[in-house]
Amino acid sequence: NSFCTLLVCVDPRSSLLSMALAAPSSSVATSAAFSRDGGSMRRATNSEMRAPPQEVPFVDAVPDDLQCGICFSAAVDPVVTEECGHLYCRDCILTALDRKKECPIDRLPLTVNDIRKDVRALRKIQSLTVQCYNHKQGCSWVGAYSDLDRHADRCELATVKCPFSVHGCEAVVSRKTLPEHMSTNMNAHLLLVCQVTTRLADENVMLQQELDILQREDMRFVWVITNFEAKRGPVYSRKFVARGLQWYLGIDFEGPEKHAGVYLFAEGHAKRVDFKLILFNADAARDKVHIVNDWAADYKGKGWGPLKFIDRSNLSSSGFIVSGCVRIGVEIDADPFE
Ligand SMILES: [Zn+2]
Numbered sequence: 001n002s003f004c005t006l007l008v009c010v011d012p013r014s015s016l017l018s019m020a021l022a023a024p025s026s027s028v029a030t031s032a033a034f035s036r037d038g039g040s041m042r043r044a045t046n047s048e049m050r051a052p053p054q055e056v057p058f059v060d061a062v063p064d065d066l067q068c069g070i071c072f073s074a075a076v077d078p079v080v081t082e083e084c085g086h087l088y089c090r091d092c093i094l095t096a097l098d099r100k101k102e103c104p105i106d107r108l109p110l111t112v113n114d115i116r117k118d119v120r121a122l123r124k125i126q127s128l129t130v131q132c133y134n135h136k137q138g139c140s141w142v143g144a145y146s147d148l149d150r151h152a153d154r155c156e157l158a159t160v161k162c163p164f165s166v167h168g169c170e171a172v173v174s175r176k177t178l179p180e181h182m183s184t185n186m187n188a189h190l191l192l193v194c195q196v197t198t199r200l201a202d203e204n205v206m207l208q209q210e211l212d213i214l215q216r217e218d219m220r221f222v223w224v225i226t227n228f229e230a231k232r233g234p235v236y237s238r239k240f241v242a243r244g245l246q247w248y249l250g251i252d253f254e255g256p257e258k259h260a261g262v263y264l265f266a267e268g269h270a271k272r273v274d275f276k277l278i279l280f281n282a283d284a285a286r287d288k289v290h291i292v293n294d295w296a297a298d299y300k301g302k303g304w305g306p307l308k309f310i311d312r313s314n315l316s317s318s319g320f321i322v323s324g325c326v327r328i329g330v331e332i333d334a335d336p337f338e
């Protein structure tokens with residue numbers, strides 16, 4: 001299952017990769033291979049294309065007494081000055097006061113302590129009549145400004161991204177035409193997914209080979225466990241070779257007090273060995289290290305390791321989970337024995 005184990009961490013921002021790239025043994029050639037297509041796995045968090053601040057489409061001109069004295073639009077989060085009663089957007093006046101402690105309209109002395117929220121102006125602005133943001137696309141909705149966002153979230157003519165845009169579909173469609181786009185572009189979407197899958201498989205092979213080379217130098221095997229906090233039963237790493245013998249790691253989640261044990265298993269032989277386990281932290285200075293040099297004789301041919309190596313109660317907050325992954329290293333630099 002090592003294919004899936006590594007997929008999530010191919011993202012160039014993950015520290016696994018920066019680790020790999022920063023390591024002295026990573027050659028220029030392989031580093032370049034990693035950065036190729038580096039941005040392709042970025043995931044959109046939202047399929048909605050809500051444009052950044054747009055001009056509010058008021059039907060009538062905004063009355064003078066509701067306009068900000070600096071930007072002349074309907075005041076956003078309106079505040080009024082105590083002494084001279086001038087109305088501004090909170091952001092506009094705070095920015096102006098940073099430069100000069102005076103009211104921009106009449107130059108009277110003014111500080112942040114002399115302004116207060118203007119609830120009446122806010123209420124009036126909220127009740128002004130607006131059109132939909134998409135009126136130029138044909139939406140005929142008209143209503144109070146206070147209802148605009150709620151309408152925009154449901155507007156049939158709002159522009160949405162195709163769900164396959166994360167895989168490269170560039171279609172810009174409205175909420176209303178999305179179902180039709182989906183049904184008429186099934187094949188194109190499938191093709192996009194196929195291409196992504198092929199590229200991911202490719203990147204995965206490159207990453208594994210990079211790791212193999214790093215491990216050869218260090219006598220260190222690195223195991224990346226994705227989606228760690230959702231794991232329940234025991235999980236096992238892929239096999240690796242150290243000191244001419246095959247080994248693999250296993251995690252047992254039945255450890256006491258929300259701990260998890262990490263064990264080294266011998267594969268195809270019954271040798272034992274002293275080894276070092278490393279639980280990598282986002283902050284390398286806080287990596288957790290455990291030396292195992294007491295492999296019991298009656299555990300020959302079975303897994304051996306620290307019962308409480310991973311404290312699962314505060315993994316994320318303590319920096320041991322990065323992009324959902326837990327990273328465990330094992331170093332074997334002593335000779336195996338009977
Ligand atoms: Zn303003």
Ligand SMILES: [Zn+2]
Binds near residue numbers: 081
């Ligand atoms: Zn003033």
Ligand SMILES: [Zn+2]
Binds near residue numbers: 140
């Ligand atoms: Zn609309």
Ligand SMILES: [Zn+2]
Binds near residue numbers: 162164181185189
């Ligand atoms: Zn599409």
